[in-house]
Amino acid sequence: MDHDVTSSALGAVNAAGLSPLDxxxxxxxxxxxxMIGLILCSAGVWAIIAEKFFLLRRVNREATVFEDRFWSGGSLDELYESDGARPTHPLAAVFGAAMGEWRRSARISGIDLVHGGVKDRVDRAIGITVGRENDRLGARLVFLATIGPVAPFVGLFGTVWGIMHAFGSIAAMHNTNLSVVAPGISEALFATAIGLVTAIPAYVAYNVIGASLDRFSDRMDAFGTEFAAILSRQSEERSEGKV
Structure with missing residues (x-):
């Protein structure tokens, strides 16, 4: 008898359907x-992941091409006119900010980089530009940082609500058969599953993308430091030539 009841209950559960759509x-x-909110958040997470993946690949490729041109021994003035004056990628922006400040300061004050605080202004221009480019590259990462820890709790809220709804159905029908309990519990747990599916990629992507951005930021800092040293050496050479 118990076996017949259980089989009947399982048949009712299968009839109700336990596919994600059902x-x-x-x-x-x-x-x-x-569920809808979590699905929309998941779509946003994957959109940001795709956007950052292609963005980081592009800026690293452009930075490599620019560094090759920079270290090729060509004219810095020509490189500034072609890339630095109207930069289209972060490394060119750092170069343009430093070169532009150096040229303006030397022209206005009539002194070299090593005097009158011009070097400090160049370093400050590099730092401001690196910070601005980091902010631009890291835009929308806060969304990943928020979704990662929050999505599981949102899914858990849906689970708790679904279980409460399932117990309400049990009380209304005065029936504790599996056919009454299973669908409501499954729907509730499905909300938690969606929350985890949303949170895990967001958490992983935030850490991976953040590490990639840190490496690129270090690359910009290193380039800015090297370029400031080059400008300083050129200024010292000009000063010695005037003596």
Whole structure:
């Protein structure tokens, strides 16, 4: 007899359907809203991941090409006119900011880089530009940082609400058979599953992308430091030539 009841209950569960679509369609309105919100967040997470992947690959490629040109021994003035004056990528922006400040300071004050605080202004221009480029490259990462820890709790809220709804159905039907309990519990747990599927990529991507951005920031800092040293040496050579 018990075997017949259990088989009947399992048959009812299978008839109700436990596919993701069925679980969504049969969920309560609150759980549906939670699922929809998490799905939209997941779409946003993957959009940011794709955008950052292609962005970082592009800026690293452009930085390599620019560094090759910079270290080729060509004229810095010509490189400034072609790339630095209207920069299209972060490393060119750092170069343009430093070179532009050096040229303006030397022209206005009529003194060399090593005197009158011009070197400090060049270093400050490099630092400001690196910070601005880091902010631009890291835009929307805060979304990943928020979704990573929050999404599981949002999914858990949907689970708790779904379980409460399932117990309400049990109380209304005065029936504790599996056919009554399983669909509601499954719908509730599905919300947590969506929350985890949303949170895990966000958390991993935030750390991976953040590490890549840190490496590129170090690359910009190193280039800025080397370029400031080059400008300083050129200024010293000019000063010695005037003596």
């Amino acid at each position: 679980l969504f369609l049969h969920a309560s309105i609150v759980v549906k809203l939670v």
